[in-house]
Amino acid sequence: MNLLHLSLAEQGIFVLAALILLASFFLIAQVRLVAAIHSFAWQGALIAAVTFLVAGVQNTPHLLVSAVLTLLLKAIGIPWILHFLVRKMGLEREMERLQRPALTLLVGTGLVIFSYWAVLPIERLEFGATRNIIAISLAVVLLGLWCMVARHQVIVQVLGFMSMENGLFLAAVASTKGMPLVVELGVAFDVLVAAILFGIFFLQIRENLTTLDADRLNRLSEKEER
Amino acid sequence: MTSVHWVLVLPAVGIFVLAGIPSLAVAGWLNLLLTFAELLAALALGWQVKQSGVLVLPGFYIDAFNVYLVALTTFVGFTTAVFSRPYMAELVDKGLLSRRRMRLYHAMYQGFLLTMLLALTTNNLGILWVSIEGATLATVLLVSLYRTPEAIEAAWKYFILCGVGIALALFGNVLVYFGAQPVVTHPEDGLTWSLLYPYAEHMNPTVMSMAFVFLLVGYGTKVGLVPMHFWLPDAHSEGPTPVSAVLSGLLLNVALYAVVRLKMLASPAILAADLPDLPGLLMMGFGLLSFSVAVLSLHRQRDIKRLFSYSSIEHMGLMTFAFGMGGPLATFAALLHMLVHSLTKSAIFVTVGHATHIAGTQTLEQIRGLIRVQPGVGWGLLLGVAAIAGFPPFGIFTSEFLVLSATIQHWPWLTGILLVGLGIAFAGLFRQIHPVVYGPAPEGQRPVRANMLPVLIHLLLVLWLGLAIPGFLAGWLNEVTQLLVGEGLL
Numbered sequence: 001m002n003l004l005h006l007s008l009a010e011q012g013i014f015v016l017a018a019l020i021l022l023a024s025f026f027l028i029a030q031v032r033l034v035a036a037i038h039s040f041a042w043q044g045a046l047i048a049a050v051t052f053l054v055a056g057v058q059n060t061p062h063l064l065v066s067a068v069l070t071l072l073l074k075a076i077g078i079p080w081i082l083h084f085l086v087r088k089m090g091l092e093r094e095m096e097r098l099q100r101p102a103l104t105l106l107v108g109t110g111l112v113i114f115s116y117w118a119v120l121p122i123e124r125l126e127f128g129a130t131r132n133i134i135a136i137s138l139a140v141v142l143l144g145l146w147c148m149v150a151r152h153q154v155i156v157q158v159l160g161f162m163s164m165e166n167g168l169f170l171a172a173v174a175s176t177k178g179m180p181l182v183v184e185l186g187v188a189f190d191v192l193v194a195a196i197l198f199g200i201f202f203l204q205i206r207e208n209l210t211t212l213d214a215d216r217l218n219r220l221s222e223k224e225e226r
Numbered sequence: 227m228t229s230v231h232w233v234l235v236l237p238a239v240g241i242f243v244l245a246g247i248p249s250l251a252v253a254g255w256l257n258l259l260l261t262f263a264e265l266l267a268a269l270a271l272g273w274q275v276k277q278s279g280v281l282v283l284p285g286f287y288i289d290a291f292n293v294y295l296v297a298l299t300t301f302v303g304f305t306t307a308v309f310s311r312p313y314m315a316e317l318v319d320k321g322l323l324s325r326r327r328m329r330l331y332h333a334m335y336q337g338f339l340l341t342m343l344l345a346l347t348t349n350n351l352g353i354l355w356v357s358i359e360g361a362t363l364a365t366v367l368l369v370s371l372y373r374t375p376e377a378i379e380a381a382w383k384y385f386i387l388c389g390v391g392i393a394l395a396l397f398g399n400v401l402v403y404f405g406a407q408p409v410v411t412h413p414e415d416g417l418t419w420s421l422l423y424p425y426a427e428h429m430n431p432t433v434m435s436m437a438f439v440f441l442l443v444g445y446g447t448k449v450g451l452v453p454m455h456f457w458l459p460d461a462h463s464e465g466p467t468p469v470s471a472v473l474s475g476l477l478l479n480v481a482l483y484a485v486v487r488l489k490m491l492a493s494p495a496i497l498a499a500d501l502p503d504l505p506g507l508l509m510m511g512f513g514l515l516s517f518s519v520a521v522l523s524l525h526r527q528r529d530i531k532r533l534f535s536y537s538s539i540e541h542m543g544l545m546t547f548a549f550g551m552g553g554p555l556a557t558f559a560a561l562l563h564m565l566v567h568s569l570t571k572s573a574i575f576v577t578v579g580h581a582t583h584i585a586g587t588q589t590l591e592q593i594r595g596l597i598r599v600q601p602g603v604g605w606g607l608l609l610g611v612a613a614i615a616g617f618p619p620f621g622i623f624t625s626e627f628l629v630l631s632a633t634i635q636h637w638p639w640l641t642g643i644l645l646v647g648l649g650i651a652f653a654g655l656f657r658q659i660h661p662v663v664y665g666p667a668p669e670g671q672r673p674v675r676a677n678m679l680p681v682l683i684h685l686l687l688v689l690w691l692g693l694a695i696p697g698f699l700a701g702w703l704n705e706v707t708q709l710l711v712g713e714g715l716l
Contacts, residue, residue, distance in 0.1 A: 121432040134404075141397060145390060161386065164393045171400045179403060180414045183352030187396070190359045194389065197366060201382055208375040217379045220460045 009057040013174055016050045017136045020170060021112070024143040027163055028108055029101065033094040033155060037082050040159045044074030047166050051173050062181040063173065069188050070169065078162060078195045082155060085199050089206055096153045104150050108143055115139035133174040140167030154205060154214050158198050165191055229274055230286050232267035233296065233343055236260055240336030245329055250318060253332045254311035260336065261304040264343075268293075268300040276702075287349035287420050290705040295483055296346050298565060302475045302572050303339050305680035309576045310335070310468035312677055316583070317466070322372065331371055331466070337364040338472065342480045351417040354484055355392070355399050358448060361477060362388045369465035380460035387457040388447055395444025395484075398437045402491070405433035419487070426491050431499040438492040438505045441485070442512065448481035450539045451546060452516040462535035463588065467579030470531055474538040475572035479564055482542060485509070486549050490710060493552075509550025514643065516543030521647045524654030529588050530578055533658055534571065537614060540651055541567045544644075548629045551636060554715040558707045559628030562695070566621035566688050567614075573684035574610040577603055580676040581662070590658055595667030600674070604663045606681045611659045613688050615652045621691035 006014075023043035030036040048071035055063035086092060098104060115138040122131050144167060147160030165187075172179045179187075205217070227235070240260045247253045272293050275281055281288040288296075314331065317323050323331075341360035348354055362385070370381035399417065406416035409425040416422070447454040462470045489505045496504055520540035527533040541563065548560035580603045585593040597604030613620035626648065633641045690696075695703075700716065708714040 118436075121436070130404075138397070141393065148386070148390070157386070161389055161393075164390070165396075168393060168396045168400060171397065172403070176400065176404045176407060176413070176416070179352055179400070180350070180417060183350065183356065183417065186353060186356030187359075190356055190363065193360075193363050194385075197363060197385070201370075201378070201385070204370070204373065204378045205382065208373075208378055217382060219376050219379055220383075220464070 007057075009053055012053055013050055014132065016046050016053070017133055017170065017174065020046045020050070020166070021136050021139060021143075024140050024147075024163055024167075025105065025108055027156075027159055028143060028147045028150065029098070029105060031095050031098060033086060033091055033096070033153065034083070036156050036159055037079050037086070040082075040163060041075050041079035043163055043166050044070060044076075044079070047169055047173075048075055050170065054173055065181065066173075066184045066188075069184070073188055073192060074162070074166065077192070081195055081199055082159075085202055086155065089202070091155075094153070096151065096156065098150075104146075107150075108146060111142040111146060112139040115142060130175040134171055137167045137171035137174070140164070140170060143167075152214050154202065157214060162191070162195070228283065229267050229271040230281070230283060230288060230347055233264060233271055233300070233347065234340065236264045236267060237336040237340035237343065241333045241340065244336055245333035247329065247332075248325065250315060250325055250328055253329065254315060257332050257335060258304075258307045258311055261300065261307040261339070264339065265297075265300040265304045268296045272297050282349070282420050285349055285353075286347050288347055289709060290702060291487075291709055292346045292483065294561075294702060294706060295479060295564075296343060298479070298568055299339070299342055299346065299476050302472065302568055305683060306468050306471045306475075306572060306576070307335070309471070309579070309677060309680045312675065313468060313579055313583075314466065316675070327371060327373075330367060334364045334367045335468075335472075338368065338477075342476060345480050346483065349419050351399055351402060351419060351422075351488075354487075355396055358395075358445065358481065358484060359389075359392050361480070362392060362448070365461070365465075365469065365473060365477065368469040369461045371466055371469070372464070374464070377464040380457075380464035384457040384461040387454065391444045391447025391454055393444070394440050394447075398440030398444055398488075401433055401437035401440065402488075405430050405437060419491075423491060426494040427498040429491075429495040431496045431501055434492045434495045435501075435504045438488060439508065441488045441492075442505070442508055445481050445484045445488075446512060446546075449478055449485065449542050449546065450516070451512045451543065452519040452539065455516065455519075455539050458539060459532045459535040462538070463529050463531040467531070467575055467582070470535070471572040471575035471579075474535065474575060475568040478538060478542050479568055482545060482549070482564070485546070486710065489549070503552070506550045506552050509546050510637075511550075513543045513545070513547030513550055514640070516540070517547060517647055518543075518643065521651040521654065524651055525657070527658065528590055530582065530590050530593060530658075530662070531575075531588055533590065533655070534574055534578060534614075537651070537655065538567075538571055540647075541571070541614075544626070544629060548632065551632060552711055553632060553636060554707050554711055554713050555628060555635065556632035557710050558703055558715045559625050559632060561703050561706055562691070563622070563625035563629065566625055566691055569684045569688050570610060570613045570620070570622060573681045573688075574607070574614060576681050577606040577610055577678075580674060580678075581607060583674045584671050586670075590662060592668075593662045595665045595671070596663045598665075598667040599671045600676065602678045603676055606678055606685070607659065608663045609685055610681070611655050613685060615655050616648060619689060619692045620685075621688040624692050624695075 026039035051067035116135045119135045141164045144160045144164030148157045275293045341357045345357035366381050366385045370377050403416040409428045450458040492505045520536045523536045545560045548556040582588050616622050616626045704714045704716045
């Protein structure tokens, strides 16, 4: 596949996809809580941009709806809710020391390579241009998962969770022109409810454990005498 | 409106009405009434499907497979509501729950039933995903109802693990949609079951195997398959007991239903390409692993609700194994097992709820001599455990016997693992439960007001299914088997 043979719009989609992947790495490496929320918001905005682009090229009006929805929800709504919570709990200056920054990012790189390897069978299909996008979206999903494993701050873990959803959305939009509208509306609704629930949980965890460190959530196990 | 719509509209209305009713007594009875009406609507739907075969309405697809689960879901939903009304009222009297929290509880109970019924009846694989995620959100609120640190932690783990799992399932859905594009005429139809299933053989086998791996891991998290099962014992032990009953009896079934549906879609494409049946083998592997890990874990439990949640993992593993094995005998057995396990397990959780009220604790070592204190609860627990451990004449014996026969037929060398596992599970359950029901009662345990009617009905049904499966039900299960594997058993 030669990049120069692609249309301008397709090249644009690739560039945006690369930036989305970069945002995932930012999310993993940001030690400051507020900065991590910002990188998540940027990722949402980039996803919305991809959706706009695909909607324009393919002339599919229902994608415009989901693009607007993504922009409102992932780039503005959820980051705003999280910002509000962070301010309410007085965590603006909260920093989390990464245990092994170099190793964490190297594992992230390994995940990207793994994603490209995992989608190799799809490469041999006729729709060639999309395998890149599927690889990147799988990488964003896995990086979100890795973010939840590597970080201990509960809010950052939730950001990782939400960025997994971003990767899935990218896969749906860029490889198949978006899922049916009713499905996308349902998914968006679930994400919104999940974000609100997460907010409730932050307050509960904070109230009960006086910290938002996930390592403290360790009461339930078989061995312990309770 | 047809009966499908009634099945869904009733719980949807219930969410809003019950959220707004301040009186606890009224809300409890209304919850009961609504679940009863849902049961009647589900039975009407079953009758309709029996008369007309497959029912395809705009947005809904109902065949013998899901209508049988709809009936089961509404039935257990109803009997659990019967149990929950006085049980939860007692908790409010003790001051463990506020009245406002109870409004949330009732609303979410109906919300949970709505999402599960929607997952079962929908014709769209995307909506199936949305409603299973919705069921997670509803039950997260139910699990965290007590707001103790333990409950919060359990709900958080449940939320995160199932959220991640279900996100992977969404990726699988995207891949299915991607793989369906060449075979459907209109791209929008790529997730519509009734349009997709007839062309299952023509889908791309590579994409479908990859999609199935993601879907199995994703929905498998909700089934409670090892190693994605860590949320399950926590959520069962820290949530209110009626919630444990519906989680074990219903939610796990619905998640397994999703896995089986997608296997129906993925297997033909893979078999048509002369590749080994990856979906079936994966389900067998995960099922057997869950079964083995769960039976060993039964021995080291200290909490009575954790004990039975591991038993749920064991049985879900066995069902997944049987569905994965395929063939009419194993599939029939798995369907029967789904039915009897739901009935027995929800009965057990109801009894356990009363037992924990009698003893005032969930710790196994402190619950003693139940038969002396309150014979109804003690005997209920003993018979329930006998049923779940697979004692003849109860129905679980029949279904496990069928699973074993199918295994001897197709995978003889796995029979040993199953037999030993069932033996270990039996020993684990009885070692723990024997002192709980027999022996002298410690000071301070006194009888509670217990409504054992749901338990009695469930156990009698399981007994009936073990002694003689009624003709219409056997015919029905046979029809489902035909639908799933192409040939019937009878």
